[in-house]
Amino acid sequence: MVKGALPRIESADQRGGPVVRVSRATLLKGSVAGVGALAGAAIGGAELAASADSSGSAATDREILTFGLLIERLQAAFYGAALAGGHLTGEARQFAQVVGAEEQAHVKYLTAALGSSAGPSPHFRFGDSATDPAKFIATAISLEETGLGVYNGQAVSLTPKTLAAAARVVSVEARHAAWARAIAGQDPAPVAVDVPIPVAQAKQTLEPFIVQ
Amino acid sequence: MTDREPVSLKVDDFDVDGAVREALERMPRSRFLGRTMAAGAAALGAVVVWPALASAEANSNDITILNFALALEYLQASFYTEAERIGALRGALAHQANVVGMHERAHVKAFKQLLGSAAIKEPSFNFHGVTENADAFRSTAVAFEDLATAAYKEQAPLIKSKSYLAGALAIHSVEARHAAWIRRLAGFLPAAHAFDDPLSDAKVVDIVNSTHFVTLKAPQTSMETNPHFTG
Numbered sequence: 001m002v003k004g005a006l007p008r009i010e011s012a013d014q015r016g017g018p019v020v021r022v023s024r025a026t027l028l029k030g031s032v033a034g035v036g037a038l039a040g041a042a043i044g045g046a047e048l049a050a051s052a053d054s055s056g057s058a059a060t061d062r063e064i065l066t067f068g069l070l071i072e073r074l075q076a077a078f079y080g081a082a083l084a085g086g087h088l089t090g091e092a093r094q095f096a097q098v099v100g101a102e103e104q105a106h107v108k109y110l111t112a113a114l115g116s117s118a119g120p121s122p123h124f125r126f127g128d129s130a131t132d133p134a135k136f137i138a139t140a141i142s143l144e145e146t147g148l149g150v151y152n153g154q155a156v157s158l159t160p161k162t163l164a165a166a167a168r169v170v171s172v173e174a175r176h177a178a179w180a181r182a183i184a185g186q187d188p189a190p191v192a193v194d195v196p197i198p199v200a201q202a203k204q205t206l207e208p209f210i211v212q
Numbered sequence: 213m214t215d216r217e218p219v220s221l222k223v224d225d226f227d228v229d230g231a232v233r234e235a236l237e238r239m240p241r242s243r244f245l246g247r248t249m250a251a252g253a254a255a256l257g258a259v260v261v262w263p264a265l266a267s268a269e270a271n272s273n274d275i276t277i278l279n280f281a282l283a284l285e286y287l288q289a290s291f292y293t294e295a296e297r298i299g300a301l302r303g304a305l306a307h308q309a310n311v312v313g314m315h316e317r318a319h320v321k322a323f324k325q326l327l328g329s330a331a332i333k334e335p336s337f338n339f340h341g342v343t344e345n346a347d348a349f350r351s352t353a354v355a356f357e358d359l360a361t362a363a364y365k366e367q368a369p370l371i372k373s374k375s376y377l378a379g380a381l382a383i384h385s386v387e388a389r390h391a392a393w394i395r396r397l398a399g400f401l402p403a404a405h406a407f408d409d410p411l412s413d414a415k416v417v418d419i420v421n422s423t424h425f426v427t428l429k430a431p432q433t434s435m436e437t438n439p440h441f442t443g
Contacts, residue, residue, distance in 0.1 A: 171388035
């Protein structure tokens, strides 16, 4: 098994990208609820695959990774905005620096795997979630746990090769979540198992940060 | 907080007695498949931990992997339970041992219920004093949690059953949380790298063996002794 190499999904499937590619027009359309349109296209097939207990396919891999990329892009932008705001100090600032760099690496990793079907990044707005230190850490916990919860839920639908690659990211998201919780004075690992987060719930969490 | 790596448990620092390896070699294999499937199916409904109530399509390789995970959970649960019983830890470290110990015991229970009669028995452990002082406890806990995270990561893609895979992933990320938690308390970056690497079962077993923490072999649960590990 090739460890660490996330397979180039696009080239693995000759059916091409349009299946899940979200056009800028769709993204900017608005009324269909930005993330709803975005993630609905990306994840509908994945949920279907999961319920059908599919053994995975390149198309399903791409759909799931596309949603993963949205989360990673949002996280990377969030930490960038928080650092740019200049209100973080101490361990929260160190957290934003270290975790922000790691989210950027995840964006790069997924973008490379998705190729042209990665599409352009949406624009994000974070308001005082990124600049108010207390809101920052609460938002970081929410975003990191959303990321790992979605990965945990969708991973069963990935092909083994892509699962192996995605698992290298999931546990880092879990480390981020634990670290953020510790900074907030909470138990880093509040429960014995991380329950997967449904895509619909993840969309609700992400939606307020995506510019229509 | 620094970016330096923790002192890990090195193979060369200890005599390798092979106890864990021998225990793991006794994992039940294909000849017990029929019985295992029945036990797994019966247990599945009762186990809260496993999120997906799918058909128990257990195959022998899945059973081997689940027993491998159970062996690691036995090791961790015993470590935290002993540390708590001895009572040498204070403050945040004592709290970590208490909470994480509960998690590891829950993981043991879940795997035992899932595996039923196919589950390997708990070996005896001797932690050689690392549960008796804070510094040794911290270093060992960091090594255990990073090791468990890497071990689950290697095994997960090899699991065939979707419900077992879902359960293993739900535990994998909790082990990563544990690792981040104890790394922070030990003064290491909780998430030092953008990507976590997997570790093969053979290497995991070598590392565990090197600690000499396993003192008594698990009672045999299978007549087959031919070692065969996946990964």
